[in-house]
Amino acid sequence: MSERHRYQAEIQQLLDIVIHSLYTDRDIFVRELVSNAADACEKLRFLQSSGTAPFQPETALAISVKTDDKANTITITDTGIGMTNGDLVENLGTIAHSGTKAFLKQLAETQKPDARLIGQFGVGFYSAFMVAAKVTVLSRSHKPDEQGWRWTSENAGGYEIEPAADLPRGTQVIVQLKDDAKDFAQEAHVKRIVQRYSSFIQFPIELNGTRLNTIQAIWSRSKNEITDADYNSFYQYVGHDHEDPLLRLHFTADAPLAIQALVFVPKSNWENMGLGRTEPGVNLYCKKVLIQDHAKNLFPEWLRFLKGVVDSEDLPLNISRETMQDTALLKKLNQVLTGRFLKFLDETAEKDAALYEKFYAEYARCLKEGVATDFAHREALGKLLRYESSTTEKGKLTSLADYVKRMPSDQKEIFYLLAPNREAAEGSPYYEVFQSRGYEVLFLQDPWDEFVMEHLHEFDKKPLRAAEKAELDVTTPPAVEGALSDADAESLAKWLKEKLADRVGAVRASKRLVNSPAVVVDADRMMTSSMRRILKAVQKDKEAGPEARQDLEINLRHAIIVRLAKMRETDEPLAVKVAEQVLDNARVAAGLLDDPRAMLKRLNELLEQVLTVKG
Ligand code: ADP
Numbered sequence: 097m098s099e100r101h102r103y104q105a106e107i108q109q110l111l112d113i114v115i116h117s118l119y120t121d122r123d124i125f126v127r128e129l130v131s132n133a134a135d136a137c138e139k140l141r142f143l144q145s146s147g148t149a150p151f152q153p154e155t156a157l158a159i160s161v162k163t164d165d166k167a168n169t170i171t172i173t174d175t176g177i178g179m180t181n182g183d184l185v186e187n188l189g190t191i192a193h194s195g196t197k198a199f200l201k202q203l204a205e206t207q208k209p210d211a212r213l214i215g216q217f218g219v220g221f222y223s224a225f226m227v228a229a230k231v232t233v234l235s236r237s238h239k240p241d242e243q244g245w246r247w248t249s250e251n252a253g254g255y256e257i258e259p260a261a262d263l264p265r266g267t268q269v270i271v272q273l274k275d276d277a278k279d280f281a282q283e284a285h286v287k288r289i290v291q292r293y294s295s296f297i298q299f300p301i302e303l304n305g306t307r308l309n310t311i312q313a314i315w316s317r318s319k320n321e322i323t324d325a326d327y328n329s330f331y332q333y334v335g336h337d338h339e340d341p342l343l344r345l346h347f348t349a350d351a352p353l354a355i356q357a358l359v360f361v362p363k364s365n366w367e368n369m370g371l372g373r374t375e376p377g378v379n380l381y382c383k384k385v386l387i388q389d390h391a392k393n394l395f396p397e398w399l400r401f402l403k404g405v406v407d408s409e410d411l412p413l414n415i416s417r418e419t420m421q422d423t424a425l426l427k428k429l430n431q432v433l434t435g436r437f438l439k440f441l442d443e444t445a446e447k448d449a450a451l452y453e454k455f456y457a458e459y460a461r462c463l464k465e466g467v468a469t470d471f472a473h474r475e476a477l478g479k480l481l482r483y484e485s486s487t488t489e490k491g492k493l494t495s496l497a498d499y500v501k502r503m504p505s506d507q508k509e510i511f512y513l514l515a516p517n518r519e520a521a522e523g524s525p526y527y528e529v530f531q532s533r534g535y536e537v538l539f540l541q542d543p544w545d546e547f548v549m550e551h552l553h554e555f556d557k558k559p560l561r562a563a564e565k566a567e568l569d570v571t572t573p574p575a576v577e578g579a580l581s582d583a584d585a586e587s588l589a590k591w592l593k594e595k596l597a598d599r600v601g602a603v604r605a606s607k608r609l610v611n612s613p614a615v616v617v618d619a620d621r622m623m624t625s626s627m628r629r630i631l632k633a634v635q636k637d638k639e640a641g642p643e644a645r646q647d648l649e650i651n652l653r654h655a656i657i658v659r660l661a662k663m664r665e666t667d668e669p670l671a672v673k674v675a676e677q678v679l680d681n682a683r684v685a686a687g688l689l690d691d692p693r694a695m696l697k698r699l700n701e702l703l704e705q706v707l708t709v710k711g
């Protein structure tokens with residue numbers, strides 16, 4: 097008696113794309129099915145190592161691939177963990193993981209979906225439908241009191257499951273090939289594909305009865321006997337990627353822990369493509385036995401983009417995956433691995449700046465997340481940050497270390513200024529004082545970056561300081577005729593405060609301005625105007641608290657301020673309008689003016705008056 101099942105909607109969508117629009121890189125389905133067979137064997141080996149007795153314990157763990165050019169099939173068989181009826185429904189018909197759902201949603205929405213990422217998102221099995229007219233899965237679970245099942249699917253609509261008698265332990269996937277995919281029933285064609293990955297598989301694998309691999313874990317071999325091509329194939333196998341990796345680190349350590357690690361950075365950061373959050377991609381082994389795939393906590397969250405393998409013989413082999421999560425040993429391992437990887441990045445930046453730039457373009461966000469969340473590695477991460485600055489050419493980045501090297505001896509702090517782009521930064525009133533002193537300023541463009549600077553706090557013992565918080569004076573103020581005296585300034589400031597009332601905090605003379613008449617400065621020592629802006633956006637729906645007031649600083653040498661001081665006596669109503677406009681202009685420069693419409697009305701009135709006087 098067979099049961100009919102429908103696929104979950106997302107899987108149906110995926111299959112429609114896989115079946116109807118994927119004609120390139122079809123080879124990957126072989127890799128995906130072989131990798132599932134290897135996973136199934138790894139899982140059984142792990143169960144055995146922790147004392148569970150499987151069905152048919154005498155059957156050795158192995159994988160076989162068979163091509164049949166008469167029947168037009170390719171069949172992948174393993175003696176691994178197998179699946180029960182429930183497992184089949186759950187594993188080959190539904191998906192739970194949210195990252196996968198995001199991936200599938202994006203696939204369904206984009207014009208040219210790149211379904212080659214399919215293995216990456218834990219749905220590699222379905223790649224078989226690129227070439228299949230029909231897929232049959234025969235499976236017998238390792239659980240002694242279970243039975244065998246036959247799962248069949250001919251299209252994206254659904255699948256059937258029925259009992260199958262006398263199956264040996266494990267799983268057999270029979271792919272009945274479509275007419276345009278007959279290549280995969282040819283031994284020579286399949287051999288080329290399987291051979292690429294066979295040497296990374298920890299179990300014997302044979303093709304049509306001929307053994308293809310000798311088993312030796314690539315990460316335990318010495319570096320000088322491994323070619324780039326070997327490394328790249330291994331990466332594609334563990335990373336389920338169709339491209340070569342961007343970076344790789346292969347290292348061995350004896351103390352404080354015995355570690356063999358081979359980790360890779362993919363060319364692209366999937367998260368930048370809106371594909372949801374990446375799952376950790378490094379598998380944890382102990383003496384070549386897989387303890388946990390996609391191991392959580394092996395690396396910190398912000399390194400979740402890494403793919404590869406870590407093998408440590410210091411781990412207890414029979415440890416359960418659950419207790420694995422929090423052991424002190426794992427924490428130690430995490431620390432050592434993270435430290436080593438950061439050192440590697442630093443060395444890469446040193447040796448090959450262009451390569452590091454590529455890495456940074458893809459993964460800067462992850463490093464910044466590290467600064468904000470990982471106190472232990474903050475300093476090392478600080479060295480890896482790169483920003484545009486007033487000294488770099490447009491579009492070029494500098495490290496903080498190079499910035500420090502360029503600091504004149506009287507400069508005590510590292511300054512940064514957030515602006516949407518370089519032009520806005522250079523034109524900002526907050527930048528004037530730095531330009532006059534010849535101090536370099538980092539130009540941040542991502543609102544995140546201010547928080548990153550806050551968390552980093554200092555670099556090379558130099559405090560990091562927001563430009564608008566810097567307490568600096570313009571070195572040699574240009575002598576301007578008619579500049580306000582201290583007494584005039586004081587009386588003007590008092591008048592401004594009176595007229596602008598609760599729209600400003602304090603009003604005072606500024607020492608930081610050259611070309612601008614005024615700036616607003618947040619009275620809070622820590623808060624910058626962009627933080628204020630973000631806070632405002634976040635709190636929009638909450639009960640409105642008291643509006644934060646900025647202090648107004650005025651430039652005593654600026655013509656507008658000088659003339660404004662006089663106009664108080666000749667035409668006070670007009671002077672008030674100008675004062676209000678000066679404040680709003682300063683707010684615009686700080687990015688803090690929410691609704692420019694009130695300001696426009698006033699500006700029009702001012703223009704009208706100007707034209708009356710001149711006309
Ligand atoms: P992933 O391997 O990333 O989990 P797949 O789509 O390749 O995603 O496979 C889905 C699931 O189906 C696997 O997680 C596994 O539970 C099950 N599965 C697939 N092939 C086999 C197999 N040969 N033996 C046992 N289980 C399998």
Ligand code: MG
Pocket residue numbers: 128131132218219220221
């Ligand atoms: Mg898989």
